Amino acid sequence: MKNTRISRGYNRLAPFYTVSAKLVFGNTLQRAQEFFLDQIRDSDCVLILGGGSGELLTALLRQHPRVKIDYVDISPRMIELARRKNHNPDNVNFIIGTERQIPGETYSVVITNFYLDLFNDQTLERVIHQLKPHLATNVTWLATDFVSEKVWHKVFLGMMYAFFKIVTGIQTHTLPHWQGALTKAGMQEQISKKFYRGFIKSSVYKIVQ
Ligand SMILES: C[S@@+](CC[C@H](N)C(=O)[O-])C[C@H]1O[C@@H](n2cnc3c(N)ncnc32)[C@H](O)[C@@H]1O
Incomplete structure (x- = not known):
């Protein structure tokens, strides 16, 4: 029921998502998401969760046209846009669903961009547990998301969560401790890069051996 509401919300947002993100952040969201794509090899098996309307997928396929990808998003409309934008490539398995609908495979690369911020701390822990x-x-987990380290970050986030709550019905109103949640799940940050005066962070995580 809750997921149906969220899915409908993102369906409504889908046609405007990229344009509105660009109006607010310019190309920064895309630049941040592409920054660590060089960590991926042609032989990888990639899971993209909450992939959205397919901008990152285009960049990824440009670098690795034959890499195998499972592309999961709760919104049929987002999936449709991603599929069309990328000419329905046969090495990409588009899945309408959530972390509960991931095919029973193991992945050498997981990409969660502006996805971990959709959950409250408790749910995020469950989501990551479900992914494990x-x-x-030897998984490489690429995560790009907001961080809240300055007063203006908190104010900005407050406005964005208010917007997303109204439009999509997401369940949280504050940024979860996504970095802490990954660490708690046994992941360790290897490298990172900040964008937009420190408001956006792209990180590469690996499992602690
Ligand atoms: C903020 S958008 C980010 C999209 C894309 N990653 C980007 O950065 O452009 C969040 C995306 O996650 C999807 N989503 C929301 N909740 C989800 C869930 N539980 N499982 C999978 N996808 C979800 C939405 O439909 C939306 O496409």
């Missing part, structure tokens, strides 16, 4: 059986032991 799908992680190869």
Whole structure:
């Protein structure tokens, strides 16, 4: 029921998502998401969760046209846009669903961009727990998301959460401790890069061996 509401919300937002993100952040969201794509190899098996309307997918396929990808998003409209934008490539498996609908595979790369911020701390812990059986032991987890380290970050986030709450019905109103949640799940940040005066962070995580 809750997921149906969220899915409908993102369906409504889908046609405007990229344009409105660009109006607010310019190309920064895309630049941040592309920054660590060089960590991916042609032989990888990639899971993209909450992939959205497909901008990152285009960049990824440009660098690795044949890499195998499972592309999961709760919104059929987002999936449709991603599929069309990328000419329905046969090495991409588009899945309308959530972390509960991930095919029973293990992945050597997981990409969560502006996805971990959709949950409250408690749900995020559950979501990451659900993902763990799908992680190869040498997995590379690429996460790009907001961080809240300055007063203006908090104010900005407050406005964005208010907007997303109204439009999509997401369940949280504050940024969860997504970095802490990944660390708690046994991941370790290897490298990172900040964008937009420190408001956006792209990180590469690996499992602590
Ligand atoms: C803020 S958008 C980010 C989209 C894309 N990653 C980007 O950065 O452009 C969040 C995306 O996650 C999807 N989404 C929301 N909740 C989800 C869930 N539980 N499982 C999978 N996708 C979800 C939405 O439909 C939306 O496409």
